[in-house]
Amino acid sequence: xxxxxxxxxxxxxxxxxLDLIEAVFGTAVTIEAxxxxxxxxxTRWASTAAxxxxxxxxxxxxxxxxxxxxxxxxxxxxxxxxxxxPELGLPDPGVRVASLRGxxxxxxxxxxxxLTDCLFAGTVHLDQLRxxxxxxxxxxxxxxxxxxxxxxxxxxxxxxxxxxxxxxxHPTRAGGWTPAPDREVPLKPAAxxxxxxxxxxxxxxxxxxxxxxxxxxxxxxxxxRAHDIPRSERALLTTYWALSGYGxxxxxxxxxxxxxxxxxxxxxxxxxxPMDDPSPKSTGTLTGSSVTLTTDTPEPVNPDGPYHERLxxxxxxxxxxxxxxxxxxxxxxxxxxxxxxxxxxxARLVEPALLGLAVLAIRGRVKR
Numbered sequence: 502x503x504x505x506x507x508x509x510x511x512x513x514x515x516x517x518x519l520d521l522i523e524a525v526f527g528t529a530v531t532i533e534a535x536x537x538x539x540x541x542x543x544t545r546w547a548s549t550a551a552x553x554x555x556x557x558x559x560x561x562x563x564x565x566x567x568x569x570x571x572x573x574x575x576x577x578x579x580x581x582x583x584x585x586x587p588e589l590g591l592p593d594p595g596v597r598v599a600s601l602r603g604x605x606x607x608x609x610x611x612x613x614x615x616l617t618d619c620l621f622a623g624t625v626h627l628d629q630l631r632x633x634x635x636x637x638x639x640x641x642x643x644x645x646x647x648x649x650x651x652x653x654x655x656x657x658x659x660x661x662x663x664x665x666x667x668x669x670x671h672p673t674r675a676g677g678w679t680p681a682p683d684r685e686v687p688l689k690p691a692a693x694x695x696x697x698x699x700x701x702x703x704x705x706x707x708x709x710x711x712x713x714x715x716x717x718x719x720x721x722x723x724x725x726r727a728h729d730i731p732r733s734e735r736a737l738l739t740t741y742w743a744l745s746g747y748g749x750x751x752x753x754x755x756x757x758x759x760x761x762x763x764x765x766x767x768x769x770x771x772x773x774x775p776m777d778d779p780s781p782k783s784t785g786t787l788t789g790s791s792v793t794l795t796t797d798t799p800e801p802v803n804p805d806g807p808y809h810e811r812l813x814x815x816x817x818x819x820x821x822x823x824x825x826x827x828x829x830x831x832x833x834x835x836x837x838x839x840x841x842x843x844x845x846x847x848a849r850l851v852e853p854a855l856l857g858l859a860v861l862a863i864r865g866r867v868k869r
Contacts, residue, residue, distance in 0.1 A: 504530065512579035516590040519557070526550060533579055535588050546570050555579070556591040559614075563603035572598070573634075574613040606630040618662050618679075622688055627699035628706070639665055642677025656750065659715040661696060663688050664723070694723035714749050714865045721747040744858065751862035758855040762824050765848045769820035771811050773841025776804045803838050828852045 502524040504510070511533035513519060519536040521544050529548045535555040545565040552559075553575040574596035578585045588594075597615040602623035613634035621627060639662050641655035655677075666681035667688060681687045697720035704713035724730060725738040741747055745754040804811050823835050827848035837845060 503527065510534075512581065512586060514579065514586050514588055514591075533575065535575075535579060535586070535591055537591065554596045555594050556588065556596070558597045558599050560599045561604050561609075562600045566605055566608040569608045569610065571610040571612060572596070572614060576613075601627075601630075611636060620663060620685075621661060621700065622663055622692060622696050624696075624699075627696065628702035630700075630703050632703070632707070639679070656746065658718055659712065660719055661693060661700075663693055663696070664719060667693065689728075690723040690726040691729045694720050694727060697723060710865065711867075718747055718749050744855065745862060748858055748861045749865055751859045754855050754859035754862060758828075758852060758859065761848070761852050761855065762828070765824045765827070765844060765852070766817070766820045768844050769823055769837075769841055770816050771808060772804065773823070773837055773844050774804065774816050774819055775836055775838055775841075803840075824848060824852075828856055 502521075504524065505527040507526070507530060508528060509531050511531075513534040513536070515534075515536045517536065518538040518540055519534050520540045521532075522540045523543045523545075524541075525545045525547065527547050529550065530546075531551045531553065533553045534557065536557050539552075539554060539557045539559045541564050542560055542562045543564065544561075545567075547567050549568045550570045552570070552572045554572065555575050555578075559572060574594070576594075578588060580586065595615055596613070597617065598611065598619045600620040601609075602620055603625070605625040607626040607629040610631045610633060613636070615637045617637055617639045624630070638659040641658055641660055643655075643657070662679070665679040666685065667690065669678040669680040670687050697716045701713045701716035701720060704710075704716060721738060721742070725735055725742060727735075738747075743753075744757055745751075819835060823837070823841075823845060827845055
């Protein structure tokens with residue numbers, strides 16, 4: 502089907518499908534339609550086009566876009582001769598995109614469309630896709646779910662429909678994830694990581710940093726689950742995820758920081774602080790009219806006695822002072838036992854890093 506000279510198509514209303522499969526539009530065209538589905542598989546636009554739709558689910562698989570093409574959800578009911586065209590049997594006016602596979606997204610603009618079930622894998626130049634208005638992606642399952650026998654709560658983030666399909670294939674973590682449609686083979690994490698990366702770049706180009714953060718999280722999740730990267734790298738990514746959610750979950754990093762502070766204070770109070778602060782002693786030698794003095798500081802004495810006696814307010818305050826200085830990468834100057842010295846060294850390395858991860862996560866959510 503070829504439309505060589507047509508400039509306007511519609512407004513059309515049908516309760517079924519508007520079939521534009523393999524159609525060719527040779528000139529700039531505006532298409533207005535209200536339909537349950539709009540099929541644009543292998544449709545070719547040799548000039549600019551604007552699709553103003555209502556109620557429709559659009560399939561753009563392998564469509565060819567030689568010039569800019571926009572797909573928008575039309576807010577008002579279409580009219581003809583000043584009269585509204587009835588849309589019986591079409592209850593939801595929203596517009597959804599079902600697939601962009603095989604499309605060169607460099608010329609595509611989506612305005613006020615739903616992308617909850619959209620298939621992005623295989624899209625060309627996905628990092629140049631333009632999203633405007635209100636657009637909705639799939640999200641992680643809400644509420645308390647079970648991973649095996651362990652209850653978990655997924656942190657809310659935007660996801661790809663393809664990630665839903667993959668996770669739904671794993672019975673131990675399938676709760677709440679949407680399975681793939683019939684005849685659709687779920688993709689592996691290694692194939693989804695580049696898709697997330699391209700969408701992240703698209704959001705970064707649009708200066709939407711919080712949205713880009715969601716897709717960065719998805720990219721890292723797919724890399725951590727992929728089997729084509731070394732096991733050591735996956736272990737490193739797992740540690741990064743557990744400590745701070747890839748630098749995007751401030752509450753997780755702060756939780757580890759507070760836990761580390763509490764543990765360090767306890768270790769310092771029980772074993773890190775000496776029994777008493779050592780008192781320097783000076784000895785001297787008088788030779789003629791000169792005096793030579795030598796000052797020695799005794800080694801700190803390890804505490805002994807019952808643990809409950811060591812948990813005093815005075816020792817707690819000293820331990821807390823040591824730990825607070827460690828968080829900001831400073832030395833407290835407090836005399837410590839050998840155990841306390843090594844504990845302080847570890848705290849000065851780990852706790853500032855956790856604080857930095859928390860600050861990084863907060864910045865990623867508020868940056869514009």
